[in-house]
Amino acid sequence: MAIKYSEKVIEHFKNPHNIGELEQPSGAATEGSPACGDQLSVYLNIEEGTNVIKDIKFQSYGCASNIATASIITDMAKGKTIDQAKEITWKQAAEELGGLPPVKMHCSVLAVDALRSAIKDYEKNHLGKEFDESLSKVNVKKELHKIIYGKVGVDILTLKLVKYVGVDNDNNVIIDLEMDKDDKFLPDVKEEIEEHLSKFDKANEVKINVV
Amino acid sequence: MNKEQVYLDACKTTRLDPKVLEEMKPYFLEKYWFPGNFTDIGNEIADEISESQKKIAKTINAEPGEIIFTSGGTDGNNIALKGIMAANREKGKHFITSKVSHPSVLTVFKALEDEGYEGTYISADEEGYLDLEELRSSIRKDTTLVALTHINHTLGTVQKIDAISEILQNANHKINFFLDSCEAYTKIPIDVKKQKIDAISISGHKFNGPKGTGFLFVKDGTKVKKTQNGIARLHPLKPGVVNVPGIVGITKAADLIFEDFEGHVERLANLQKKLYDGIKQRIDDIRLNGPALGERSPAHLNISFMAVEGEAIMMMLNFDDIHIETGSACSAKELKADYIMMNTGRTFEESHGSVRFTLDKFVTEEQIDKTIDSLEKTIKELRRRSPLGKKKTN
Numbered sequence: 001m002a003i004k005y006s007e008k009v010i011e012h013f014k015n016p017h018n019i020g021e022l023e024q025p026s027g028a029a030t031e032g033s034p035a036c037g038d039q040l041s042v043y044l045n046i047e048e049g050t051n052v053i054k055d056i057k058f059q060s061y062g063c064a065s066n067i068a069t070a071s072i073i074t075d076m077a078k079g080k081t082i083d084q085a086k087e088i089t090w091k092q093a094a095e096e097l098g099g100l101p102p103v104k105m106h107c108s109v110l111a112v113d114a115l116r117s118a119i120k121d122y123e124k125n126h127l128g129k130e131f132d133e134s135l136s137k138v139n140v141k142k143e144l145h146k147i148i149y150g151k152v153g154v155d156i157l158t159l160k161l162v163k164y165v166g167v168d169n170d171n172n173v174i175i176d177l178e179m180d181k182d183d184k185f186l187p188d189v190k191e192e193i194e195e196h197l198s199k200f201d202k203a204n205e206v207k208i209n210v211v
Numbered sequence: 212m213n214k215e216q217v218y219l220d221a222c223k224t225t226r227l228d229p230k231v232l233e234e235m236k237p238y239f240l241e242k243y244w245f246p247g248n249f250t251d252i253g254n255e256i257a258d259e260i261s262e263s264q265k266k267i268a269k270t271i272n273a274e275p276g277e278i279i280f281t282s283g284g285t286d287g288n289n290i291a292l293k294g295i296m297a298a299n300r301e302k303g304k305h306f307i308t309s310k311v312s313h314p315s316v317l318t319v320f321k322a323l324e325d326e327g328y329e330g331t332y333i334s335a336d337e338e339g340y341l342d343l344e345e346l347r348s349s350i351r352k353d354t355t356l357v358a359l360t361h362i363n364h365t366l367g368t369v370q371k372i373d374a375i376s377e378i379l380q381n382a383n384h385k386i387n388f389f390l391d392s393c394e395a396y397t398k399i400p401i402d403v404k405k406q407k408i409d410a411i412s413i414s415g416h417k418f419n420g421p422k423g424t425g426f427l428f429v430k431d432g433t434k435v436k437k438t439q440n441g442i443a444r445l446h447p448l449k450p451g452v453v454n455v456p457g458i459v460g461i462t463k464a465a466d467l468i469f470e471d472f473e474g475h476v477e478r479l480a481n482l483q484k485k486l487y488d489g490i491k492q493r494i495d496d497i498r499l500n501g502p503a504l505g506e507r508s509p510a511h512l513n514i515s516f517m518a519v520e521g522e523a524i525m526m527m528l529n530f531d532d533i534h535i536e537t538g539s540a541c542s543a544k545e546l547k548a549d550y551i552m553m554n555t556g557r558t559f560e561e562s563h564g565s566v567r568f569t570l571d572k573f574v575t576e577e578q579i580d581k582t583i584d585s586l587e588k589t590i591k592e593l594r595r596r597s598p599l600g601k602k603k604t605n
Binding site: 038061 | 518520523526530539540541544545546547548559596598599600
């Protein structure tokens with residue numbers, strides 16, 4: 001069956017909201033990378049004291065759904081406090097757009113990720129918050145939650161495709177994936193895992209076993 | 212969809228020439244018979260099919276008896292590749308193809324590997340040309356077939372058939388030489404005798420002929436085992452229904468091009484140049500993928516627009532009723548970057564922003580102008596939206 005976008009996705013792709021940069025953002029982040037094909041930058045102006053998102057802009061190096069999900073999520077976040085904005089999920093963003101094809105659901109995850117990272121950037125620099133970003137099993141799992149199995153449009157942890165996660169003494173990350181070796185989405189899932197875990201500077205090697 | 216569509220995806224399929232449809236019509240409504248013996252209606256159709264074989268054979272300098280009508284490129288590839296390997300199984304189980312062959316060749320070989328055959332996949336350089344030294348050194352005593360794609364469907368690269376033939380001729384034993392020429396037929400001259408080719412598969416819908424038609428050239432004396440069974444009304448390798456309107460249609464489509472082949476190719480090359488020059492003049496930071504103009508297929512242009520993504524370009528052009536193809540992973544069902552781009556040393560970004568424009572005889576200069584206008588507008592807008600848009604990538 002053909003992969004098709006909803007009318008709302010098309011509308012947001014044609015005329016995206018909140019495109020651009022902010023001169024002096026109070027928080028900003030870029031998620032994804034040109035090498036994996038999707039890159040999204042989010043810029044925030046946050047009112048100190050109330051922590052309300054007064055202005056938000058984005059730039060996308062990606063496909064139509066990448067642009068549309070960024071457009072909708074910036075609309076959703078605008079005017080909210082950072083705590084409210086952090087609660088926006090990729091499922092909600094996809095629903096707001098009238099749904100996304102399963103193979104495109106990862107765009108919504110990227111949009112949420114970039115928004116949350118920009119808020120975190122603000123929290124670090126303006127609120128003096130500290131975050132545990134160490135290479136731990138918990139943090140690796142947080143990243144795996146962001147990886148979508150394109151065949152059904154749900155993340156690999158929820159789908160229980162990850163059978164084991166571990167970090168050994170040499171800082172190697174070991175992941176056992178329960179997937180068919182001929183699964184056409186396996187290369188994509190592997191690439192996504194590597195790309196997501198590359199943000200842990202300390203990670204030595206990512207070893208993915210297909211079981 | 213009443214507006215005029217600018218269809219620059221001829222490598223995928225083309226519009227049927229109305230003249231071809233006219234030629235086919237009587238064979239649906241009046242002369243719907245099969246070829247046959249002893250009756251006037253059966254004889255008439257048999258004669259017309261013989262005439263088609265003659266006409267088609269002439270276009271590639273083959274003999275009429277060497278032309279087998281098929282249902283398309285995939286059908287021909289299956290009949291030839293499986294049939295040649297099976298017929299030569301006693302001599303050897305090894306075939307050679309390339310990493311940049313068309314999927315309709317690669318998938319057949321995958322199936323053959325599952326049955327115990329062994330394959331070597333030779334590499335291509337940055338322009339898509341096959342490594343001929345690697346070809347030479349890959350030949351084994353048990354190699355019975357070399358099967359390649361004549362013009363690369365993604366890059367427009369025309370493989371050096373004469374040089375490849377020479378290598379195979381100089382081998383110590385007979386190696387069958389097969390070409391998937393679906394993209395090459397009607398774009399470059401093919402001479403099966405001079406170029407010493409044993410089998411060729413062609414598809415009708417790539418040159419304004421009917422869908423579901425094709426032909427296979429098999430050189431007289433080439434051993435091909437039957438892989439389909441049924442009543443062999445025309446040829447044992449392709450039993451079953453005889454698609455008479457289709458045979459008439461593909462022949463007419465070829466006729467219409469070969470009555471002025473040089474003129475047709477020149478027209479395509481001029482359109483290709485117009486498109487490339489226009490893009491180069493009006494859009495910066497682009498890369499041509501595949502060989503330079505003049506050395507590549509005259510119907511084929513592949514360009515990477517840096518800092519933007521191909522599916523977004525494809526959709527923006529679609530809003531202007533212009534249709535192209537992209538190598539971007541985003542537009543692929545399984546999110547994989549185009550394997551041809553990846554196997555010819557392109558970066559992911561180059562594949563990501565790559566657009567393929569392929570031409571046929573119905574494309575006009577006005578359509579090329581419209582495409583350049585729409586592209587300029589599209590790339591400007593997408594770069595405005597892109598975090599990479601401001602900086603040059605080269």
